[in-house]
Amino acid sequence: MFFEAHHIVKHFGGLSAVGGVSFRVDKGEIFGLIGPNGSGKTTIFNLINGFHSLSHGEIFFEGARISGLKTHEICRRGIGRTFQVVKPLKRMTVLDNVIASAFLRSRTKSQAIDLAEETIEFCGLGPCRDKPAGGLPIASRKRLEIARALATKPKLLLLDETAAGLNHTELEEAIELISRIRTAGVTIIIVEHIMKVIMTISDRILAINHGLAITEGTPKEVATHPEVITAYLGADYVA
Amino acid sequence: MRQHRVPLILLAYLAIFPLGAVVPGVLGVLQKAASVFPEWLQVYLLWFTDTYLLNLMILVLMWVTIGSAWNLIAGYTGQVSFGDAAFFGTGAYAAGLLSTKLGLSAWWGFLVGGPLAVLVAFPFGWICFRLRGAYFALATLALNEVMRHIATIWQSLTKGMVGIMIMPTFVSKLPYYYIALGLAVLSIVCIEIVVNSRWGYYFISIREDQDAAESMGIDTHYYKMVSLCIAACLTGLAGAFWMNYNGSIDPRSVFSLHDISIMAILVGIVGGVSTTYGPAVGAFIMVAVSEVFRTGGFGMLEGLARMTNSPATEVVAKYVKEAHALSFGLLVIVIILFLPNGVVGDWPRLKRALWPWSGKKA
Numbered sequence: 001m002f003f004e005a006h007h008i009v010k011h012f013g014g015l016s017a018v019g020g021v022s023f024r025v026d027k028g029e030i031f032g033l034i035g036p037n038g039s040g041k042t043t044i045f046n047l048i049n050g051f052h053s054l055s056h057g058e059i060f061f062e063g064a065r066i067s068g069l070k071t072h073e074i075c076r077r078g079i080g081r082t083f084q085v086v087k088p089l090k091r092m093t094v095l096d097n098v099i100a101s102a103f104l105r106s107r108t109k110s111q112a113i114d115l116a117e118e119t120i121e122f123c124g125l126g127p128c129r130d131k132p133a134g135g136l137p138i139a140s141r142k143r144l145e146i147a148r149a150l151a152t153k154p155k156l157l158l159l160d161e162t163a164a165g166l167n168h169t170e171l172e173e174a175i176e177l178i179s180r181i182r183t184a185g186v187t188i189i190i191v192e193h194i195m196k197v198i199m200t201i202s203d204r205i206l207a208i209n210h211g212l213a214i215t216e217g218t219p220k221e222v223a224t225h226p227e228v229i230t231a232y233l234g235a236d237y238v239a
Numbered sequence: 240m241r242q243h244r245v246p247l248i249l250l251a252y253l254a255i256f257p258l259g260a261v262v263p264g265v266l267g268v269l270q271k272a273a274s275v276f277p278e279w280l281q282v283y284l285l286w287f288t289d290t291y292l293l294n295l296m297i298l299v300l301m302w303v304t305i306g307s308a309w310n311l312i313a314g315y316t317g318q319v320s321f322g323d324a325a326f327f328g329t330g331a332y333a334a335g336l337l338s339t340k341l342g343l344s345a346w347w348g349f350l351v352g353g354p355l356a357v358l359v360a361f362p363f364g365w366i367c368f369r370l371r372g373a374y375f376a377l378a379t380l381a382l383n384e385v386m387r388h389i390a391t392i393w394q395s396l397t398k399g400m401v402g403i404m405i406m407p408t409f410v411s412k413l414p415y416y417y418i419a420l421g422l423a424v425l426s427i428v429c430i431e432i433v434v435n436s437r438w439g440y441y442f443i444s445i446r447e448d449q450d451a452a453e454s455m456g457i458d459t460h461y462y463k464m465v466s467l468c469i470a471a472c473l474t475g476l477a478g479a480f481w482m483n484y485n486g487s488i489d490p491r492s493v494f495s496l497h498d499i500s501i502m503a504i505l506v507g508i509v510g511g512v513s514t515t516y517g518p519a520v521g522a523f524i525m526v527a528v529s530e531v532f533r534t535g536g537f538g539m540l541e542g543l544a545r546m547t548n549s550p551a552t553e554v555v556a557k558y559v560k561e562a563h564a565l566s567f568g569l570l571v572i573v574i575i576l577f578l579p580n581g582v583v584g585d586w587p588r589l590k591r592a593l594w595p596w597s598g599k600k601a
Contacts (some may be wrong), residue, residue, distance in 0.1 A: 049454060051450070051453075051454075070453075070458075071453040071454055072453050072454075072455075072456050072457055072458045072459070075453075075454055075455065075456035076456050080454075081454050083450075083451070083454075087448045087450060087451035088447075088448075088451075089443070089444055089447035089448055089451060089452075090447055091443075091447060092443060092444075092447060096440065096443075099440060100440040100441065100443070100444040100452075100455060100457075101444075101455035101456065101457075103437045103440060103441070104455065104456040104457075109435075109436065109437065112437070112440075148451075148455060149454075149455075151455075152455060152456050
């Protein structure tokens with residue numbers, strides 16, 4: 001089994017942000033995670049990534065238990081992530097941003113530079129590689145997030161709303177990039193609000209609301225599920 | 240190599256000219272060499288053949304070491320430290336105690352002072368690097384005070400407020416000068432190497448965004464410790480040097496918050512945070528500023544008071560001498576308002592302000 005979240009629970013004080021969600025992700029697939037605002041999607045990422053500790057439950061990756069490990073150890077095991085609210089290392093150039101993360105899988109600095117340059121080209125950031133990351137437009141910042149995560153050579157990539165705030169062309173490019181990442185052999189869990197993105201690229205989707213799973217299935221099954229429609233649009237829209 | 244050209248020329252100058260103060264015959268050679276330059280420049284070129292200015296230069300070089308170390312932890316790694324005196328004092332006391340308790344030469348302090356400062360930094364960092372930003376800064380402030388109190392209260396070891404006195408090894412200032420110069424060069428080179436390596440990338444990533452760094456696979460806690468320990472070691476060496484050079488220390492002087500810890504911050508900020516040569520420039524400016532205030536404009540104000548027989552000027556002279564800490568405060572305000580990246584960091588801007596006609600071609 002590649003990745004499994006087993007009944008994960010997270011309480012913040014009295015608030016239950018994630019109330020016992022289980023799911024499996026197979027190697028090579030794109031697994032979508034959808035839900036209305038505040039339904040716990042990013043919290044699930046933070047739990048996988050080790051930013052938050054689990055209140056209950058366990059997470060397994062490649063047969064080993066990763067819940068309880070520190071964030072950098074989880075990254076070392078091969079789980080990369082991007083942030084919904086992008087976190088560029090502002091006063092470093094785009095290249096330096098990616099070099100800093102490429103060091104994880106490189107022994108020397110020249111190896112790290114090679115890997116970083118390769119990753120930057122792969123993500124289409126070539127034209128702005130020597131610009132400071134703080135001055136990039138949002139589409140490039142989102143790409144930088146992906147490039148930095150990819151430079152750690154992840155086996156599983158967590159994409160947190162990488163398409164939010166992009167215009168139509170940029171959206172097409174983002175979808176194209178994500179499918180290229182999959183072709184390169186990286187498994188992806190993606191959180192996304194833009195239905196066009198998540199419906200076209202996901203193999204399977206898990207819909208959650210109020211920290212609980214509603215349903216899981218193919219994009220079509222999920223999109224027509226009455227409870228999903230209720231959660232997003234209200235009960236009146238259930239056909 | 241090109242960006243290091245000016246500092247290397249300066250280094251060569253600093254290495255050669257002070258010899259004129261002591262070695263017979265050298266002064267004449269230097270004067271001849273200096274005569275190539277315009278007359279007004281010659282005076283300054285022969286500056287460090289003077290013992291008083293040599294003494295100031297030793298202080299500058301010591302502050303280059305401390306400032307560079309502070310710059311590594313605060314400038315590059317972004318963990319602002321108000322506690323450099325803790326490491327400086329530890330280094331100084333290590334050297335002093337070797338001499339008074341074990342009867343060894345205080346010069347062994349160079350071997351022991353650095354590691355001992357690291358020994359203070361290690362448990363402190365282990366615990367306190369869980370704190371972020373201002374909270375960490377407050378913890379370093381506490382470390383500073385804790386170390387000062389230990390040195391004061393542990394009388395059987397440190398003789399408390401009496402402090403430690405040793406006989407200086409050399410009468411001449413020249414050996415001290417070259418040791419300080421070596422230490423300053425060592426710390427700048429050492430930090431330059433570190434900053435351009437994997438560690439440097441990690442340090443700067445941590446400064447820019449700790450959460451992002453952590454999810455890039457960087458063990459932020461560990462690398463903050465690495466940065467702090469290197470900084471503590473260099474600061475400890477500077478402390479050991481101070482014990483040897485000054486010959487006497489006491490808890491109030493070497494664990495002083497405003498004379499050491501704040502001064503280290505000022506050296507960094509004035510010169511330019513996270514620049515290679517910022518602390519060197521900052522050290523020069525800060526030592527000059529504090530000396531001008533300490534001596535009341537090199538006795539100028541007092542002279543003025545005597546000349547004019549004006550009691551008001553006399554009062555001003557008295558207060559200016561005591562107000563050097565205040566001057567630091569004013570300097571910081573000016574720097575933050577006009578040169579937020581320090582003299583080196585904002586050099587292009589400063590250059591345009593000083594020589595408005597030179598920047599036109601760019």
